[in-house]
Amino acid sequence: MGMFCYQCSEAARGVGCDTIGVCGKTPEVATLQDMLIWLTKGLSYWTLKAKEYGVKDDEANLYVAEALFSTITNVNFSVERMVEFIERAIELRDRVKHKFLDAYVAKEGKPFDEKVPEAAEWYKPGGAEVYELKGMEVGVFLDKNEDIRSLKQLLIYGLKGIAAYTDHAYVLKYANDDILYFIQKGLVETLRDDITVDELINLTMEAGKYAVEAMALLDKANTSTYGNPEITEVYTGTYNAPGILVSGHDLLDLEELLKQTEGTGIMVYTHGEMLPANAYPELKKYKHLAGNFGSAWWKQDKEFEEFGGAILMTTNCLVPPKESYKDRVFTTGLVGFDKLTHIPNRTDGKPKDFSPVIKKALELGPIPEREGKKLVIGFAHEQVSQVADKVIEAVKSGAIKKFFVMAGCDGRHKEREYYTEFAAKLPKDNVILTAGCAKYRYNKLDLGDIGGIPRVLDAGQCNDSYSLVVTALKLKEAFGLDDINELPIEYNIAWYEQKAVAVLLALLYLGVKGIKLGPKLPAFVSPNVLKVLVDNFGINPITTVEKDLEFFLSK
Incomplete structure (x- = not known):
């Protein structure tokens, strides 16, 4: 077959x-x-x-x-x-x-x-x-x-x-x-x-x-x-207590699990694209939402094994689990993998029953305590709007030269180290706007701030690329510009799967031009279709960090 x-x-x-x-x-x-x-x-x-x-x-x-x-x-x-x-x-x-x-x-x-x-x-x-x-x-x-x-x-x-x-x-x-x-x-x-x-x-x-x-x-x-995301520090270590790691994107699954684990002594951690959940007021109020463990989806086989507690996959992105930890991975919603325990959908308006996940976490007992850094998240459009005057003044004064939208997906191939190197070499008068798991390539780098504005503004999940669009449109209005492409914003997008394709089409619909896409162009785009995208929108692939920095910064 x-x-x-x-x-x-x-x-x-x-x-x-x-x-x-x-x-x-x-x-x-x-x-x-x-x-x-x-x-x-x-x-x-x-x-x-x-x-x-x-x-x-x-x-x-x-x-x-x-x-x-x-x-x-x-x-x-x-x-x-x-x-x-x-x-x-x-x-x-x-x-x-x-x-x-x-x-x-x-x-x-x-x-x-x-x-x-x-x-x-x-x-x-x-x-x-x-x-x-x-x-x-x-x-x-x-x-x-x-x-x-x-x-x-x-x-x-x-x-x-x-x-x-x-x-x-x-x-x-x-x-x-x-x-x-x-x-x-x-x-x-x-x-x-x-x-x-x-x-x-x-x-x-x-x-x-x-x-x-x-x-x-x-x-x-x-x-x-859940309220507008707030600027929030998220701990990336773990505590010596039973733990459940929640990955995927579904906030309602996380909320229902948090309610069902109150008073059990279980600490709940986010993973991958669930990291932004820590910034929502109605979720962060749960004191046992303990932080974020791990990084992008493709490191699951290492990070899930290392975590030691129960794991809940709410949506994509699942990596086929190893035998060594398969017995403590649970799926729900549309996620499926043979021989994993699946939590059924809601019926009759009742929440999902996460008791099998909770039972497994308690059976496994306390996970190891680990030291972690703190990540600053929550820069969705509402938070950015609140500091818009400060941002605009920084641009007008020259303190901020450009914004770089580095949203999208991460992946396992070595060539994606490009994004880490690009962020590290970006001049210190440039700010990164990010959403999606691409941020795990650089969000633990010490990139500092510009007049109190962090150089990495994390809007959230891949779908929160919308926040970046809203931010760009508000800046366009604030500067009195007619064309979004006149803004000091460049687009260096990493893609992996089909949600990133939807985000790309959204940007093209909004008239954004000159996007660099990587780590490689989609295999499903034929040479003639690529020519249309290049001719009409200026889409082109990433090359080297040095050449691309020169390309962006010389504009």
Whole structure:
């Protein structure tokens, strides 16, 4: 059974993984995920048809986003879970189809006779084996034209990122049907054999618009629920007490775990993209939220083993766990890995039951006490607004020459040391704006401050790149500029997976030009599509630290 996957920056040989994923994804899971995406396109065909006739199925609409999210790199490695996702997609697809047909006949007085895409009709019993075989037919190479294939995949990967951010917001009961319907529209358009390059480019730019809306929705959900992040010092050591390490992005999971561990003597620590949770007032009020242990997702195999306590994975990014600590790793939500204990979703409005995680932490007993540094976080747009006058004055006086947006993802390849070196060599009159796990390449460096303004302003998770956008737009207004590109802001973005693709499309939609992207350009971008991005937006790859510093600082 073969596979082909090139959706992340670590695609084998810079081309694509065709035997096993660098992430650890097996060919079986890869082809099942291709199958799920294809069927989700079929489900979307019917949800859009139903919408035209006033029929809305909220569960099906959200499921499209959940299904896409489950196929993001390092979310789900489980054959069993993928089969469940596929069968649920078929069940919802057929349910919405029948609702639509009833509404159509009632209004039109005749049977529906439009030609229907295969993805909207296909069914064959047989389970995983049959789904895998069909998945091999409907994967990336279904489109033979390289440029059409490239643009379709760029759109789909952007939609995956939008779906992830939107799903996070829905978990907190913040909804926007327009975003969900655009995701569906984008998916259905990729089923077309006659779609043109220009149509796909326009759809991709439209995806950037909805990426901004999805991040804004999630920002509203997070800040309305937990308060605006505050500038906060976070301890990176551990205490001699039972511990639970929480990784991923889901703040509600963390909150429910904190409530359920009160009074147990358990200390709860964040990891990876969960670090920014320590800055939210409604989460930091829990005294046993003890700090952050570890760093970026790719160091899990070392850091999870070293931690010694129970571990909860709430969303991506999971690394296949070692046998030595597999028994103390728990998954929840869309995360899946065979033979790990999975915490079921909420039902009947009740919180998740994290008692298996708590029981394991208590059984394991106290973890080692370790000394740690303190990280300063919480520089989301609200906090930056409060010191805007100070920032503007520093720019006008020349104390701050430029801001560098160094947001995005981290990864395991040695070439990402570029970002550590770049931050270290950046002149001391420059400030880094960051969000996402890319910051772990430099957030423990002693880079100092400029007149009390830290030289690394950490806005939070990858979705908090929205905060950086808001900050840039407010600076544009404050300086009375017409074009965002006139600001003293440069963009040196690190990408790894599909949420970073959504962030990139958001920046392009906002008109940002001259972005450097690394550590390498996406394998799914064909030479012709790359030329469009270079010609229209000035996107180009990172080179060396010295050359790129000269490029940025000479502007």
